[in-house]
Amino acid sequence: MRCAETVSMNDTNAAIDMIKQIRKQASHVGDGIQRLACILADGLEARLSGTGSAIYRQLAAKRISATDYLKAYHLGMSITPIMRVAYHFANKNILSIAGNAPKIHIVDFGISFGFQWPSLIQFLAKMKYEPPRIRITGVDLPQPGFHPAERIIETGKRLEDYAREFEVPFEYHGIASQWESICIEDLCINDDEVLIVNSMFNLSQLRSSPSLEKNKSRNELFNLIRAIKPKVFIQGIFNFSFSPFFVPRFRMVLLEYFRFFDMLDTLVPRNSNQRFLIETEFFRPPIINQIACEGSDWVVTPETYKKCHTRNLEIGFEQLPVDPSIVKECSEILRNDYDERYFIEEDCNWFLQGWKGSIIYAVSLWKPQVE
Known part of the structure; x- marks a missing residue:
């Protein structure tokens, strides 16, 4: 200091x-x-x-290779429940909200290597009735160099192979772009699909500050999400400021x-x-x-969940309640497989995870307010 x-x-x-x-x-x-x-x-x-x-x-x-990323991911999944439980929470809410819909379209801002989605594909494959057709639009920042869309394309190929193995109807579209520059037409929204927007722990890449200009990129993304009117917007954040x-x-x-x-x-x-x-x-x-x-x-600017909660309400979103049965499933994963110093709790319909009494991650569900 x-x-x-x-x-x-x-x-x-x-x-x-x-x-x-x-x-x-x-x-x-x-x-x-x-x-x-x-x-x-x-x-x-x-x-x-x-x-x-x-x-x-x-x-x-x-550029970190998918192999190295997977090694680090496996270590993280084995010692900490954070990502595993957060993905379980998000995916179970997607299934609950989609219900028996024959088609689901997920727009994932910050898809990276797409490690959230194999578990959802497995859930769909285990359904008693025919699984719905799932379409994922993976959005991520362009990679530096001559192949800016290489990672997002490879992510799509891996997910397509995985869905084929489990016999789940699947379609993928990758977009390598600055998120705030994306328009509705890029997302190919169809009225016959249940639309889900997902962003787990990646919105800190968008600037947010008291300055209107620096707040512009985050507002533009949220305005886009409001405009496409998803059934739910699942938001996961690092609880930092x-x-x-x-x-x-x-x-x-x-x-x-x-x-x-x-x-x-x-x-x-x-x-x-x-x-x-x-x-x-x-x-x-x-x-x-x-x-x-x-x-x-200075581009990495996370927010606390309380600050994020206030901003989401101000910009025109309505929060959805947390499903107690899904929280119970997550708590059982934590209790059965991980160190007792990890914890789960809820506050203002935010699903919170932490270590040694400190809240590290937060996930919540939102939808655009009805005008």
């Missing part, structure tokens, strides 16, 4: 000395706080030298991300390659962005 304060005052020599002292005590193979300290020191050094934006762009441009001012923002980054590093340190051996992959490929880029970037280059 003293180093962050020194960096904020542009006291270069004193900050460099402190970073050297931090690096002597930090370690990429140490305990949780030592590993986090390595990344925090990188962020402070990048901010001090003015190279934060360039470093973040380089990290963001790095960071100050626009550097020193308090640095303090919150330290505290919030320590939860993840503590979780890994408690449950995963320190020599695990998958753990190192998670720490460097998934946590390092957003930490660097939040510490070393400002203005339009």
Whole structure:
């Protein structure tokens, strides 16, 4: 914290000395706080030298293979219930809301590698009656380089193969684009389908701040969702919020991300390659962005669920209640398969998950208000 304060005052020599002292005590193979300290020191050094934006762009441009991503995902699913339970909660609500509809269209903002959808395909395959036809429109940001849509296309092929294996009628359409630039025509909405909009833990990529201009991209996306009138909009978020001012923002980054590093340190051996992959490929880029970037280059801006709740109401959404039976199923998964320090609770119809008393993830259901 003293180093962050020194960096904020542009006291270069004193900050460099402190970073050297931090690096002597930090370690990429140490305990949780030592590993986090390595990344925090990188962020402070990048901010001090003015190279934060360039470093973040380089990290963001790095392509992680589906194989490596799957290894990290499997580790995450084995030690933490967060993604597994969140996907179960979302998918069971999709099935409940769709009912016996013969056709379902899911628009997934931030589909990435599409790991949410195999479990839904399995649920559909186990139905007593003929499974409905499912169409997924996967939306994600373009990848840097010569093949911006490569990952989203490969995701579609894997899901098509999976659905074919389980004999579930399936169709996929991928869109690699800035989300706020998408129009209704791009989504190919059909009146004979139950329309679901899904976005799990990816809306922090859209700027939201007191500035109207910086809030524009998130508002445009939400206006699009309202315009297509889905049966439900399933929203999953990281329960973080960071100050626009550097020193308090640095303090919150330290505290919030320590939860993840503590979780890994408690449950995963320190020599695990998958753990190192998670720490460097998934946590390092957003930490660097939040510490070393400002203005339009500061792009990772999550919100707390309470702030998100207020904004959703203001922009014209109505919240749907949480189904107690689905919450009970999620609680059983947690109790049977995971460490007792994880917890589930509800607040204002938000489905919350956390670790050691701190809320980390939140999921809720929304629909456009009737005008």
